[in-house]
Amino acid sequence: MFNLIEDFLNREERRRNRSLSKRFRTWLASDQAQAHVQKLERTLSKPGGEDRAVQILRKAEEAxxxxDAYRKQDNKRKKSLKQFQKLFEDWLTTDKGAPYQNQIIGAETEEARALARLDAEKAFARANPHLLPLDYMDGSKTRIRPVRFGFPKDVEELSFDVIEPGLNQIGLVGANILRNWAKIVGTALAENTRPERISFPxxxxxxxxxxxxxxQGFNTIIQHNSQExxxxxxxHFGFKAVSEIRISKRYFDEAETTGQQIARTVISKRVQPAKELAPNVAAMVDGIKDPEFKKAFEELGKVIKARNG
Known part of the structure; x- marks a missing residue:
């Protein structure tokens, strides 16, 4: 049966007008390629299976x-790990690594010795982050985790990833135009305009x-600055996402600006808190032991009493 596959490979070489690599032929004889070889045997044993066998061979070449790429990466990983271990052993003999070397030698049990060695590896990695091997950089295999710097994010950044898929469905390119409208057109236009939708061919x-x-009154400004x-x-996108700008006929809602109109509405509806709580509310608030909670509920109760008249 192997002669059948060998004849097929020779015919494929003549068809392609080039030879298959010796490493690929050797790989076909290994255990990893047995599934592809068995498929080739079954297909070639059937009449008219030559075309199907060509497809199976191409999939075998991709595999x-x-x-081969994984093998090269694995060899590179092993080499980097070996280099790291050698540099680490050399570091233990220096003045900086001597205290850790003493801890490793002075450990009474194997477990304590392993922990001491791990602490030494972490110290060496922090001092030489550029020498970290691939094993340590892979998040799934990390034993020495690099220092990560976290920066606070706005609520807009956290919530926009949730609503972005829905915004994509209404035609916004990655929802980035709506999100970065003020950065794109500037504050003056952003407060008086709003992107509605994008229609693509x-x-x-x-x-x-x-x-x-x-x-109202900004239509002419948009038309005049449309090219800009x-x-x-x-x-912003790095490609020609938009080629034409049109003015929407829909009414521009004041609430769609930067929020100044909403802020003015909220402030106008504010009431002056009452001077004292209602008797039933005061009885409930007295049972709160936490002083901060008690103060917050007192302020809330006075506002509610003022609104209810």
Missing amino acids: YKAD PKGRTNGTLFIKAR ILFRINS
Whole structure:
């Protein structure tokens, strides 16, 4: 049966007008390629299975390339780990590594010795992060975790990832235009305009038409600066996402600005808190032991009493 596969490989070489690599032929004889070889045997044993065998051979070549890439990466990983261990052993003999070496030698049990060695490896890795091998950089195998710096994020950044899929469905390119509208067009236009939607040509995600809702009197400004807006949008994305700008006929809602209108509405509805709590509310608040909670509920009760008259 192997002669059948060998004849097929020879015919494939003549068809391609080039030889298959010796390493690939050797790989076909290994245990990792047995599934592909068995498929080739079954297909070639059937009449008219030559075309199907060609497809199976191409899949086998792809599997060989993936296996070869993994093997090279594994060899590189082992080499980097070996180099790291050698440098680590040399570091233990220096003045900086001597205290850790003494802890390792002075450990009474194997477990304590392993922990001392792990502490020494961490100290060496922190001092030489550029020498970390691939095993230590892989998050799934990390024994020495590098120092990570966390930065606070706005609620907008955290919540926008949740609503982004829905925004994509209404035609916004990655929802980035709506999210970064103020950065793209500037504060003045952002407070008086709002991107509504983008319509793309059939089966395309470029050269779209952007519809903008604008406050009364800003239509002319948008038309006059349309080329600059187009340039800023496309520069933001790095490709020609939008090729035309149109003014939407929908009404521009004041609440869609930076929130100043909403803030004014909230402030206008504020009431002056009452001077004292209602008797039933005061009895409930007296049972709260935490002083901060008690103060917060007292302020809330006075506001509610003032609103209820």
